[in-house]
Amino acid sequence: MKSLVIIPSPDFRRELETESGERVSSCIQCGKCSGSCPVFAIMDLGPRRLMRAVQLGLREEALGSNTLWLCLFCMTCSSRCPMKIDVARVIETLRHRAIKEGVRPADREIALFHRLFLAEIEALGRAYELGLGGAYGLLTLRPWTNLREFGAMLRRGKVPFIPERAAGSGPLFEKARKAGG
């Protein structure tokens, strides 16, 4: 039998604790977070094992996990953690880290959605559902997936054809990029 030896490396944990401001080391692995998570069923690690991975300094496992992307930020884990760790914040910090380091997102659909959404906001200032839905459909090569839903929305006047604009967003994105380095 192949044996697995994990040598904890504290650097990764320390970095994340500084970035998130949360004490991951105090996690007692009770599992309330994973038990409360609405998306746990389709996660590879789930919040509890993700926290363990950070404690042990398993960098690749943590940053490559689909848990970062599937997290809906409902914050149930954070609100129920008996050690008062803001688990959702730790997950978010990991996701920011994964993006910064260019780690391939474990869920490409969700990553694409966020990218398109932000590109649209930067260009228009306000969300434009038809444009977003269309672009997402084309780029995933499944333009017909949501046709029925968009048809129903259009019939009720729920989605305007012509996008609303607000000029202020482009400069804000520019400023955030400049300040963020």
Add this chain to the structure above:
Amino acid sequence: MAKAFAYYPGCSLHATAREYDVSTRAVFSALGMDVKEIEGWVCCGASSAHSTDHLLALVLPAHELQAASEMERPVLVPCAMCYSRLKLTLLELERPGKKEEVGKALGKPLGKMPAVLHPMEALREEEIPVKRPLGGLKVACYYGCLLARPQGVVPGEDLENPQGMDRIMARLGAQPVPWPFKNECCGASMFLAKKDLLLRLSRRIVFQAQEAGAEALVVGCPMCHFNLDLAQRGTEHPLPVLYLTQAVGLALGLPPSDLMLKRHFISPLPVLKGKGIWPG
């Protein structure tokens, strides 16, 4: 003096959730409160900004907060997603050094930040002159994630069993039912990327409301509304989903044009007519 708010509608209220925008303005104006939209507001960044970029997720809401502080009014934010982003930004700005960091990024130091309120909070405290009582309509009040969590964001509400909307609905003559899924997640903004997941989560919530005997759901979030409403298309016994402000508007006796109840996928008309509270 009458209460006055700086109004941040957010993108949804100008598109998929126009009925929430119209009914909010109508209700607040009927109650004698002044609601003035922030000029040139931009998107708060929603889940995509905070998912990907910490600073951007603060800069976008801070820009709106600054605009409202120049109007010297508290901000009224009907969208629970925008509300949460603005409230979490306020909390984040209290962390050491953050206010300076964000102010520097904006190129303008941040002054005193305004208070941020959701209609639920504003209406909780308000005298509501009920003209058309809601006839004991059994409602399941659904808070979702963002009107319940995290601790300290919605003052005066319990994390696991919030009561604000239930109390308002009871005062309108409706009958709020106790049920266990008040703050379960509906699937948020996953419509494009994870539709099946979203439908499963939303249908679970509707099922629990039906089990509790509800005749309608009441929500304070355009994303929750969209998901719960959409997930029931084509199902056999759907539950209509009302916005909090539509329910308050009904009780205030506002005309149908102020409520826009015909825009939902699941029509609330049969249930409302059955109770004799349809204004049309």
